[in-house]
Amino acid sequence: MRIIRFLNNKKPTLGVLKSQQVSPLPYSDFMELVNDAENKKTTPLKLVQQLIDDKRITEVFVYGELNLLTPVAAPEVWASGVTYFKSREARNFEASNGDMDSSQTFYDKVYDAERPELFLKSTEARTIVPNKDLNIRSDSEWQIPEPEVGVVINKKGKILGYTIGNDMSSRDIEGENPLYLPQAKIWKSSCSFGPAIVLAESLPDPYNLEITLSIYREGMKIVEESANTNQLKREYDELVSFLTRDNMIFDGTVLLTGTSIVPPNEFTLQDGDRIEIEVPEIGILTNPVKKLISKD
């Protein structure tokens, strides 16, 4: 079952997405549904099914006509790094100016270490809803989207559902010095997620999700690459357990689980590009790209 959130008469409204039809739910946020299910000693899936069976939902909206919001108002988005072999190779490439040698880099070490790389990626105000502009930095010449599966968790670290996230990244800033990671990852509107959350209890196998990245420029598809979560080096719960350890985590937090898709090394995003990330079980996360103008 896929849950979305949209503006209905300017009010955030939760909805169930089936084919291209959306049935509104009596909640304004995903966590309200989760908490109501917990109070009623049931699960979100059963509660929504009950609302539908009781014919308490009669209105239907057309998905393509909605003003989408992120499917949960996530106070924070965290991200995992170097959880796929492909990401390890790409990080080594950008850090070595293409002159790869086989010595053990930080990226090689973190790929094999027990403790994963985790970092704060975004806050609610910096996170962009589906179909709205994602920014690229004014001071970077090498920027890419990172298509990732995101887990939606509660404050105890329980995985409630799965979504699609975009961990926009500056490869030249990170490649210059790994200590620049926060600047390579966080700026105004550098993260989006959505369009839906597929409930954990209704997703048969989160380790077999095909992710496809498409990038369009002047109407033409210029990048198309796919990967599968069966290549993930770690388990979702393992990443969550490190995130919640000795930490303060809020209900509705999203943890992105790393990328296995890296566009060709010569590629960089440009103003006017359109990014689409598809996971068939979840949907398509679409965002146009806008280049920030330096105020220096």
Ligand code: DO4
């Ligand atoms: O080490 C830098 C971040 C890597 C990352 O974001 C990823 O692997 O997805």
Ligand code: MG
């Ligand atoms: Mg990433």
